[in-house]
Amino acid sequence: MPVDKNLIGRKGEPVTMHVERGKIREFARAIKDDDPLYFDEAYATREAGGIVAPVTFLQTASHWDDGRGRPRVPFDLKRVLHGEQEYEFLAPIHAGDVLTAVSTVVDVYEKPGKRGGSMNFAVIETEYRNQGGTLVARARSVTIETGQVVKD
């Protein structure tokens, strides 16, 4: 099905996300990272002003999204792939921060698939601001809907 260009500009509702020390610890363990910046409060405070969030930690925002934060793109979950992900960090993110995330569909397009059918792409950009209103990070994610069930 061709992609609907009207999706461009569609926004999700703002998502409020508390950056919690326990969640940072759980996340760091799941990615097998024992960096004391994520675990040791005294060390992290000395080195970085407090426990910091891992590079990919903003993925946990989905725990704070009741479903209205991510702008709807009508792709079939069985054929969806995560194509690309990018983070730009503009200011520190520490345990205790309260972030507000706003996501926008910034592009949708289609390309012929290598394995038949056409592939649809959606690019979603999310801006994260902290409790002081400072823009701390920008994330861009590219989601792909393949023409058929994904096979390597």
Add this chain to the structure above:
Amino acid sequence: MASAKRYWEDVKEGDALPEVRVEKLTRTDFVKYAGASGDFNPIHHDQTFVEASGNPTVFAMGMLNASILSRVVTAFAGRPNVRRYKVRFATRAWPGDDVICRGRVTRKLELGAEKLVEGELEAVNQKGETLISGSFVAALPSRA
């Protein structure tokens, strides 16, 4: 592990970043990352669902592999110095696969007051197939 302190002046274009290796991914690893991240797409944990969707078994979230790969950058520069991290997913990692992560400095530059390092990243499996290709920008402290 805590990152070693590196100064911008001591880094050269072409330098290798510390290698990070996770051996033999397990389904438990996927479930732990699902809980940690909130990615409950059943394709990563539900055998019944994946078979119905035409896959042999569950596979790792791309973001689990990308998170492991990001440790190359944080081991090199320290988490607070990471300015940009970008990944492109190539092939999937299955239970039993290794995730072997490497990086290389491609450019040094100064932007405003910051001394930056750009580099390329790659995660491969035990067969040498690319799981992820990526890039980063990090700021490093200066001796100046």
